[in-house]
Amino acid sequence: MFLEFYGLREQPFGATPDPRFLYLSPQHREALASLYYGIEAGRGFMALIAKPGMGKTTLLFQLLEKFRTSARTAFLFQTQCNSREFMRLLLAEVGGENRDGDFVRTHEEFNKLLLQEARAKRGFIVVIDEAQNLDASVMETVRLLSDFETPRAKLLQIILSGQPELADKLAGQRLMQFRQRVSVLGRLTPLSVEETRKYIEYRLRVAGHSGPSPFSAEALLAIARLAEGIPRNINNYCFNALSLGCALRQPVIDPAVVEEVSRDLDIYQHVTEAPAPGGNSVHAVANRDFAAEFEKPYIPANTPHETLTPEEAKIYMQYLALQLKDWKRN
Numbered sequence: 001m002f003l004e005f006y007g008l009r010e011q012p013f014g015a016t017p018d019p020r021f022l023y024l025s026p027q028h029r030e031a032l033a034s035l036y037y038g039i040e041a042g043r044g045f046m047a048l049i050a051k052p053g054m055g056k057t058t059l060l061f062q063l064l065e066k067f068r069t070s071a072r073t074a075f076l077f078q079t080q081c082n083s084r085e086f087m088r089l090l091l092a093e094v095g096g097e098n099r100d101g102d103f104v105r106t107h108e109e110f111n112k113l114l115l116q117e118a119r120a121k122r123g124f125i126v127v128i129d130e131a132q133n134l135d136a137s138v139m140e141t142v143r144l145l146s147d148f149e150t151p152r153a154k155l156l157q158i159i160l161s162g163q164p165e166l167a168d169k170l171a172g173q174r175l176m177q178f179r180q181r182v183s184v185l186g187r188l189t190p191l192s193v194e195e196t197r198k199y200i201e202y203r204l205r206v207a208g209h210s211g212p213s214p215f216s217a218e219a220l221l222a223i224a225r226l227a228e229g230i231p232r233n234i235n236n237y238c239f240n241a242l243s244l245g246c247a248l249r250q251p252v253i254d255p256a257v258v259e260e261v262s263r264d265l266d267i268y269q270h271v272t273e274a275p276a277p278g279g280n281s282v283h284a285v286a287n288r289d290f291a292a293e294f295e296k297p298y299i300p301a302n303t304p305h306e307t308l309t310p311e312e313a314k315i316y317m318q319y320l321a322l323q324l325k326d327w328k329r330n
Contacts, residue, residue, distance in 0.1 A: 002246035009208030013235040013242070017058035019065055021206050023199045023231075028059060031186030035063055038184035039071075039125060039157045044146050045181045047131075047160045049167050050188035053232030056161050059188075060127050063159075071123030072113070079133040083141040086134075090126065114148050114155040125157045132162035136174055143178045190229025193221065199231065200238060214242065215253045222258040237261055 003011065012021070024032065031048060038046045050056050064073045074093040081089065087106040091098055096113055098106045117124045128134070128142065148155045160166060160182070170179045191199055197220050201213060215223070219241070227233035240261040245253045263269075 002242045005246045005249075006214045006242060006251075007209055007211070008204070011239075012203040012207035012209070013239040015235070017055075017061050019058060019062040021203050022055065022058045022062050023202045025191055025195045025199070027188055028055065031188055032059055032063060034184050034186050035060075035159060036066060039063075039067065039123065042154045042157065043183040044154045044156075045158050045160070045178075046184035046186070047162075047166065047170070047182050048186045048188070049162060049164060051190070051230065052163055053230040054188040054190070055231045056188065057129060060129070060159065060161055064125065064127065067123060067125060071125050072117050073125045073127070075127045075129065077129050079128060079130045079138075081138065082135065083138050086138050086141060094124075111148055118155050123157065124155060125159070127159045127161060129161045130163075131160040132164075132166035132169060134169075136169075139169070139175060139178055143181065146181060191224075191231065191234075192229065193224040196220070196224040196227065196229060196234060199234060203238075212252075214245070214251065216255070218255045219253045219258050222255045222262075226258070226262050236265065240264065 003009070014021070022028070035046055035048065048056055048060065060075070064075065067073060072094060074090060076086075076089060076093060078089055079086075084103050084106075087103060087110065088098065091106055091110050091113075094110070094113055096109045098109050114124055126145075134142070142158065142160075145156055145158060146154065169175060170182065200215065200220065200223070204213065213220075215238075223234060223237045223241070227237055237258065241253045241257050244261060245251075245257050248257070250257065
């Protein structure tokens with residue numbers, strides 16, 4: 001393990017969503033603040049949308065930590081379910097019980113818990129992670145949860161967290177009523193090169209590192225390029241780079257180590273399936289019906305139409321060369 005070699009108390013690039021390691025980039029800070037004030041103001045429905053690996057779950061754990069003493073909270077991960085299963089999961093998450101699983105009784109039990117917290121002047125927050133996987137009927141069940149309210153306030157604050165497909169789903173005509181109730185919408189985008197550097201240094205400090213960084217400036221640039229600003233990717237590259245650097249007894253990670261890690265993590269070198277039809281392979285390009293395309297009516301140069309990419313053109317020329325060789329032999 002590289003912890004002792006690099007002077008670390010704990011793993012800085014772990015795979016679990018530990019709020020202590022949450023690096024608040026400007027966009028993360030803005031998203032966290034908007035959700036926090038949305039809950040404080042009792043807005044009802046909120047949403048957080050970002051690509052996979054952007055740290056949504058870690059940010060939401062940090063958010064719930066701020067309300068740990070003032071609200072009952074639930075964090076649902078299982079979203080591939082029907083409405084009955086969803087309500088049972090939700091009730092179980094908040095400590096309720098309904099052994100027979102009756103849908104109406106589950107609703108009644110959940111409503112009792114909401115009223116109980118309201119009388120105690122406590123909030124009630126439900127976070128639904130990976131919400132893009134929710135079936136439309138379950139989304140309607142979630143929407144109806146917002147009907148639990150008093151004349152003065154919403155009893156329940158709901159945060160939908162998901163990938164960009166969640167925005168596509170909410171934008172659909174079928175969920176118009178749902179979309180109208182989402183009053184706070186946060187989003188996260190990939191980190192810049194500078195933010196990637198700060199992200200890595202922050203996590204190293206939290207893990208107990210002091211002194212010069214174990215990553216050279218060039219290695220940090222290489223990680224930023226390869227990880228494309230996605231925190232989960234950054235963690236993977238950093239973890240593997242430190243592991244390899246320790247094995248090599250190399251106190252400073254250089255670009256060569258990062259490149260070696262990149263090759264090790266390249267899943268495509270292990271793919272066994274043949275290229276999909278239409279892909280940029282000699283077989284795919286050679287089998288296109290170019291003769292039929294050449295017989296098409298003349299198309300002016302300024303008219304948009306399908307053309308070969310440079311790579312396809314190169315492959316096709318190689319294919320033609322092979323055909324000419326065969327022709328000469330015959």
